[in-house]
Amino acid sequence: LPVFHRIKWLSVDAHGHSDATAMLDSVHARPQASSGSGLWPRHSDTALVNISGNLDVASGGIEGMFSHHYLLRIESLTSHLNLGVHVGQVQVIFSLPSKSLPLLFLPTVEVPNHLAYIKWFTPFPSAPNQHHRLYKLSQVFCGGKKLVSIMPLANIVCSVHLILNFGAIVP
Numbered sequence: 649l650p651v652f653h654r655i656k657w658l659s660v661d662a663h664g665h666s667d668a669t670a671m672l673d674s675v676h677a678r679p680q681a682s683s684g685s686g687l688w689p690r691h692s693d694t695a696l697v698n699i700s701g702n703l704d705v706a707s708g709g710i711e712g713m714f715s716h717h718y719l720l721r722i723e724s725l726t727s728h729l730n731l732g733v734h735v736g737q738v739q740v741i742f743s744l745p746s747k748s749l750p751l752l753f754l755p756t757v758e759v760p761n762h763l764a765y766i767k768w769f770t771p772f773p774s775a776p777n778q779h780h781r782l783y784k785l786s787q788v789f790c791g792g793k794k795l796v797s798i799m800p801l802a803n804i805v806c807s808v809h810l811i812l813n814f815g816a817i818v819p
Contacts, residue, residue, distance in 0.1 A: 655675045675804060676692070678690065692738055735769040735810070742762070761801075762801035764803075769787055769788060772785070
């Protein structure tokens with residue numbers, strides 16, 4: 649199974665020419681790996697994912713907060729482009745080998761070239777917290793397990809950063 653470790657968004661000018669040296673954004677999805685000097689930890693970035701109303705995510709507890717800087721980008725996306733976006737943690741980026749597609753899908757199904765395995769966070773509340781203007785999010789659990797899905801890579805809009813909410817006492 650072909651697996652990839654990073655999504656890049658490159659700068660593209662008005663004529664459609666891209667500049668490979670001008671990376672605007674990226675999302676990493678690297679599994680834990682061992683090397684001669686020890687273990688490299690897993691690196692799974694969070695991203696805004698356009699779900700277009702295809703996912704029913706339930707609300708839960710508080711484990712993360714969304715920073716004000718990215719909050720402005722979300723408000724812009726949802727109000728101007730009318731996108732349904734959620735935060736997800738990208739675990740794996742992959743593609744299915746073309747020879748396996750007939751075994752998995754009907755010939756009438758159009759399968760995207762690249763897919764992402766995503767762990768979901770709760771939807772954005774209707775308003776940010778009145779004191780710090782941040783949105784409180786948490787991971788979504790269904791039957792005691794984290795809610796996950798496979799989405800087309802094209803649905804990933806941009807990277808986002810979550811800030812842990814430790815509460816009154818930091819562990």
